[in-house]
Amino acid sequence: MVLSPPVLQTHSHSRQFESNVYVYPVLSRRSGGLSIGINLNVDKVCNFDCIYCQVDRTGPPPVFRVPKTVSTLDIDRICAELDLLLQGLAPSGPLWQQTPFSALQGAQAVVRDIAFSGDGEPTTVLEFESIVKRVVEVRNLRGFAATKIVIITNATGLGSARVKRALAFLDDQNGEVWAKLDAGTTEWFQMVDQTRLSLDRIQNQIVACAKIRPVVIQTCLFRLNGYPPPDTEMEAYIDRLNSMVTNGAQIRTVHLYTVARPPAVSAVTPLPADTLRDLGTRVSNATGLSVETFP
Template sequence: MAIADSLEKVINLSFSSHERLSQYQRLTYPVISRRSGGLSLGVNLNPDKACNFNCVYCQVDRKKEIEAPLMIVEKLQAELEEWLQQIQDNNNSYRGHQLKDISIAGDGEPTTVKELPEILESMIRLKQQYHLDTCKLVLFSNGTQIDREDLRAIWPQFFKHNGEVWFKLDYWDEASLKRINRTKSSFDQLLKNLIQLGREYPLVLQSCFFSWKGQAFSPEQYQPYLDLIQRLTQEGVQIKLIQAYTLARVPAESHATPWSNEDMDHLQRMLEERLSVPIEIYYESGTKE
């Protein structure tokens, strides 16, 4: 079944627009993602925009009120099949873009959603059904409930089928966590969750870098962040990649502003000089070829 023409008209594929389509009662949406390297089929498990983080740089518009759809597993599965069938019928592409991944991202923290294990199982099944061998399954998470017992049971199959957890890490201690991510979750618990999962499976760390209230560019202020990464590797955490990115869309707080390409290049040199893990840099406008 093809996506309705009325919906096609409102879909805008660009780095600067990640429209969730929630106002059209949809739980899935296509985007062009900097970090995915192309077309990503997004899954929004939090159309109500509920999140246990309140990041100063958050690029989700929480001021705009809409009549959000209910998160119903059967509805989500039907939407995924609709998209995947259309993509398969077009040589595994949509509007000329090859499908890179199916990502649970959206407008909140997916590990707070009770049905997450069932949804991950469904994604694995659909990946096999549509022969998406090179397509990744990505779970964006701030790690708050990544230690759930019912999730631990699904991890072996998830990672076996090219699954990745992209774990948010913008902070390095309790103070920076409260200042940047503005959450009631504790630094110690989040770090425990990260270490526990990362010792078993390789993780992608996603870290946002930006200026606050016009402060001068200074990557050296992130030395405590580097110290934390080194501590994690010493404790046996498998870091597959660090995604260091800056803002590409309008943030929650206007005081948060993106770093320039030159600033991000400087950051990349510093990270690569001081860390022994792979680094990828994502600029305001995407990536540099």
């Protein structure tokens, strides 16, 4: 079935593009333009259950709902979908003349990155390493070797040997890790991300990863029942970032963003742009890190 072409908007991250299952174009605030997403979690299952999660889980039951121990992925199809999209989005490629791409102007009319980002945590997929390698092959074959590959991760898998191997491979292939750090205290982390894991464990895994290559830290800030994050929480978050740097983490930049699409829990609402900007300034001043905010 071929669906109507979507309009690319930052407040709509539809995973649907034509009849693709895994690969979709998206206009991404944090990528700064057009990003090609690869959704390895088409069953919409995640090992977190973040209260701000903006994955649309309201649709019909996923057709791929099978245990994680069983391969749910058609790697050849992932590569074929990516291949077609990259062919079409090469400079002077035919897709630039078609909706929705023809509406993009200037810096937006460039593929900024290929991102493993979808409806769950990509590193939970058992075939993660082999998929990463195949995706790099396709990217390079289609002349996009300079386009970075971003792993958007909640950091739970960074300690696993197969994920470490995949990241080591990407280090020589223009790869980048964007790791989620949503809190300063374990209490806030467990409430926000709905997990029993300790934040220290997540922090240690990010630090170990970031000793090897610079990472981008991603933090979602929002109002909960109308209130911004508590001051004590922001202080603990800043302390945590400083501790990570002291322990050897290379932090390329910190992305502070808020919700742009309907979240899982209705008590979560966006932070006003000026509040987010002020928090960004506070974090930057207290850590010396580069901080970007995405209202």
